Amino acid sequence: MSNAKVKVIRTHEGHLLELVDEDVQSVNAFKTRLKLNQDEYSLNDTQDTEHIAKKRKPQNDVEVSSLTTDIGSTAQEPSSVSVDEFRQYHQAKSRVREFYREQHEKQTMAFNLQARVNFKTKSRARMTIWEALCKLSMLIDDSDPDTELSQIDHALQTAEAIRADGKPRWMQLVGLVHDLGKILYFFDSEGQWDVVGDTFPIGCKFVDQIIFHGFFKGNPDDSHPIYSSELGIYEESCGLSSVMISWGHDEYMYYIAKSQSNLNEKALAMIRYHSFYPWHREGAYSYLMNKKDHEMLKEVQEFNKYDLYSKSLKRYDMKELQPYYLDLIDEFFPEKYVEF
Numbered sequence: 001m002s003n004a005k006v007k008v009i010r011t012h013e014g015h016l017l018e019l020v021d022e023d024v025q026s027v028n029a030f031k032t033r034l035k036l037n038q039d040e041y042s043l044n045d046t047q048d049t050e051h052i053a054k055k056r057k058p059q060n061d062v063e064v065s066s067l068t069t070d071i072g073s074t075a076q077e078p079s080s081v082s083v084d085e086f087r088q089y090h091q092a093k094s095r096v097r098e099f100y101r102e103q104h105e106k107q108t109m110a111f112n113l114q115a116r117v118n119f120k121t122k123s124r125a126r127m128t129i130w131e132a133l134c135k136l137s138m139l140i141d142d143s144d145p146d147t148e149l150s151q152i153d154h155a156l157q158t159a160e161a162i163r164a165d166g167k168p169r170w171m172q173l174v175g176l177v178h179d180l181g182k183i184l185y186f187f188d189s190e191g192q193w194d195v196v197g198d199t200f201p202i203g204c205k206f207v208d209q210i211i212f213h214g215f216f217k218g219n220p221d222d223s224h225p226i227y228s229s230e231l232g233i234y235e236e237s238c239g240l241s242s243v244m245i246s247w248g249h250d251e252y253m254y255y256i257a258k259s260q261s262n263l264n265e266k267a268l269a270m271i272r273y274h275s276f277y278p279w280h281r282e283g284a285y286s287y288l289m290n291k292k293d294h295e296m297l298k299e300v301q302e303f304n305k306y307d308l309y310s311k312s313l314k315r316y317d318m319k320e321l322q323p324y325y326l327d328l329i330d331e332f333f334p335e336k337y338v339e340f
């Protein structure tokens, strides 16, 4: 990477990114919970999750206790969907609508190619992983009086939930760094839409399982003769590693981890695909998958439980945990300083 200087921007807008991201996550948590309960109710596959939610909405404020799923882990999702939660889901959903309109219209092949050129030709910052975690928390949370270091909280909560379940050290490290790519927002992103939100493949059909699919009408690739076809520029079963996934914090952190850490392929898949909900939750794009991707899918789904449901379970003392995680970082990022 060159040492071209990149101006850090948007330090006063960090909390706006956090608000959008919180809403995106709560919509995903709700939809995932409903999805997990679908089998139990033997519902028709064609019903979408909102329809199911409406169908199940109770008349009064009583928990839908029968929507129980036990996946047996520390990060297991709450076992029922309350009316309150249902309301929160709809409020969040209307807020994320506009975010997805912009994201779906602007995540084009042209943009994605340029984003990767920008990534490879610039060095945005050089710091340790721990410094980056602290910096991300500071940038996002300092401007918002209502949150207290929620980024580092989420990183520690995810990592600690994974650790509490006796998962390997590399997976704990994934929990710690999986969202670190959000730091991109303060370097050279164009907005929130190229940092957070669900991700999807570029260069082939935008499938119906992508949230707010209708907004792709405004994306020029949606009417492109090749990019709009089912396989697009890809071959059947080519493998996801050959597929370009929309640019955001997942792709950005994946490239950093791939080139500067000794994390294994499962860890890299967890980082790269954790926001790829159309794939890991909805089961879309199976025609692009190869054998390896089927293995990786299980890993990403396993990680997703911790990402979605470890939030706000417990707050940790950063100072107390720091030595453990500094050690963990050293193990997988052998060079003290990382190029962001």
Ligand SMILES: [Fe+2]
Binding pocket: 178, 179, 249, 274, 275
């Ligand atoms: Fe994320």
Ligand SMILES: [Fe+2]
Binding pocket: 154, 178, 179, 307
């Ligand atoms: Fe996360």
